[in-house]
Amino acid sequence: MSNLYERLGGENAVNAAVELFYRKVLADGRIARFFDGVDMDQQIAKQKSFLTMAFGGPNNYTGADMRNAHKRLVAKGLNDSHVDAVIENLNYTLRDLGVPEKEVKEVAAIANSVRDDVLNR
Amino acid sequence: MLKFEDRSVELRPGETVLEALERAGIDAPSSCRSGNCQTCLHRAVEGVPPPESQVGLTQGQKALGFFLPCVCLPASPLTITRPDDVGARRDAVIRAIEPLAPDVIRLRVDADDFAYRPGQFLELVADGDLRRHYSLASHPEDDPFLEMHIRLHENGRMSRRLGEFKPGDRLHVAGPSGTCFYEGVHEDQRLLLIGAGTGLAPLYGVLRDALKRGHLGPIRLYHGARSRDGLYLDEELKALSRTWAHVDYRPCLLDPNAPAGGDVAATALHAEQDVKDSAIFLCGGENLVKRLKRDFFMRGVSMKNIRSDAFTPSG
Numbered sequence: 479m480s481n482l483y484e485r486l487g488g489e490n491a492v493n494a495a496v497e498l499f500y501r502k503v504l505a506d507g508r509i510a511r512f513f514d515g516v517d518m519d520q521q522i523a524k525q526k527s528f529l530t531m532a533f534g535g536p537n538n539y540t541g542a543d544m545r546n547a548h549k550r551l552v553a554k555g556l557n558d559s560h561v562d563a564v565i566e567n568l569n570y571t572l573r574d575l576g577v578p579e580k581e582v583k584e585v586a587a588i589a590n591s592v593r594d595d596v597l598n599r
Numbered sequence: 600m601l602k603f604e605d606r607s608v609e610l611r612p613g614e615t616v617l618e619a620l621e622r623a624g625i626d627a628p629s630s631c632r633s634g635n636c637q638t639c640l641h642r643a644v645e646g647v648p649p650p651e652s653q654v655g656l657t658q659g660q661k662a663l664g665f666f667l668p669c670v671c672l673p674a675s676p677l678t679i680t681r682p683d684d685v686g687a688r689r690d691a692v693i694r695a696i697e698p699l700a701p702d703v704i705r706l707r708v709d710a711d712d713f714a715y716r717p718g719q720f721l722e723l724v725a726d727g728d729l730r731r732h733y734s735l736a737s738h739p740e741d742d743p744f745l746e747m748h749i750r751l752h753e754n755g756r757m758s759r760r761l762g763e764f765k766p767g768d769r770l771h772v773a774g775p776s777g778t779c780f781y782e783g784v785h786e787d788q789r790l791l792l793i794g795a796g797t798g799l800a801p802l803y804g805v806l807r808d809a810l811k812r813g814h815l816g817p818i819r820l821y822h823g824a825r826s827r828d829g830l831y832l833d834e835e836l837k838a839l840s841r842t843w844a845h846v847d848y849r850p851c852l853l854d855p856n857a858p859a860g861g862d863v864a865a866t867a868l869h870a871e872q873d874v875k876d877s878a879i880f881l882c883g884g885e886n887l888v889k890r891l892k893r894d895f896f897m898r899g900v901s902m903k904n905i906r907s908d909a910f911t912p913s914g
Contacts, residue, residue: 489654497896497901497902500896501896501897504893504896504897505897518892518893518896518902519657519902520637522902523635523636523637523655524636526635526636526655527630527631527633527635527636530631530633530635531631535633536633537631537632537633537635538631538632538633539630539631543630543631547630
């Protein structure tokens with residue numbers, strides 16, 4: 479049985495998902511404000527990185543990286559409801575791409591596993 | 600094998616450039632360490648980085664030697680710098696300085712061996728410590744000088760200084776920087792260039808470069824200005840669009856009574872509904888560039904197809 483990243487299609491799957499996902503996030507009134515003022519080119523790279531991790535792909539993130547990257551946003555009020563919204567958008571993105579429900583759930587579980595680090599608690 | 604600026608860095612077998620930099624005590628930020636987040640971005644100024652260390656970068660970045668040290672196992676010697684390193688200052692002599700509009704001047708300087716792509720910007724240095732970024736409107740193959748279009752600000756230090764300069768006076772230049780140039784565009788692709796004020800300078804460079812390289816797809820250039828004087832290349836651009844059937848020039852005068860705002864961004868966003876496959880170049884103030892970038896992205900344009908240069912105001 480191949481691993482999740484391979485089943486999803488690896489880097490090509492990340493490339494197919496990243497802009498779809500970013501558009502959904504920016505269009506979502508619950509979380510769009512956290513992306514105000516960010517450089518969109520840099521943000522695409524960060525989204526790619528996040529998706530690679532959530533797809534079970536190669537990454538070397540530490541909890542400290544996640545904490546530092548989101549500290550500023552937690553100060554602006556980032557909480558569980560916003561993490562829920564991001565995971566919801568991730569689910570919609572994967573369904574748009576025709577990913578089976580089993581894999582959608584696995585990706586959501588990985589994304590959820592960094593929740594406490596993202597929220598700095 | 601590996602040099603950081605002018606310093607040799609030991610690279611052990613199987614070691615990435617990032618690991619070598621860290622072991623040598625060079626401050627190199629990183630995060631994902633797997634070639635995705637681009638936090639560790641550096642630039643090779645000598646040598647060619649392996650293609651796998653450039654995955655995910657834009658065509659413009661690749662052409663300039665940018666790469667990701669965390670996934671770079673060099674096969675040949677490399678000399679690298681930080682991504683924002685503009686290199687050594689070079690001597691420059693003013694060739695011409697003349698008004699293009701009441702508050703815009705055209706500055707042409709001579710500088711030896713200054714390689715650049717039209718649309719990139721340089722750092723202009725006066726009096727040793729007065730530094731500003733200006734985009735290049737000239738073409739290295741056609742023009743023996745570097746041309747900048749500079750908006751004068753009433754109380755700006757550089758603006759005042761430029762008012763005193765005469766041909767023959769000496770300055771310094773450093774760079775170039777920026778990835779807003781004609782690279783990674785398909786010759787049949789539609790080109791959409793949108794700029795306001797002196798944001799026209801890099802777009803004029805890109806337009807001339809596209810024509811020189813035989814671009815075949817339709818090209819549309821919007822230039823926004825607050826008043827008729829501000830359309831400072833009106834005649835040249837009208838002449839270009841008469842010469843080239845596929846070039847369409849759209850001057851946009853600010854119309855404060857227009858329902859959607861009446862600036863060049865509103866005009867272009869209204870007119871450009873079907874942009875999905877266009878290569879878009881955006882230059883001007885930060886608000887203009889951010890708004891257009893976001894709106895075109897949301898309309899389905901891939902970020903790969905949006906090149907931009909946002910000016911930050913400084914006199």
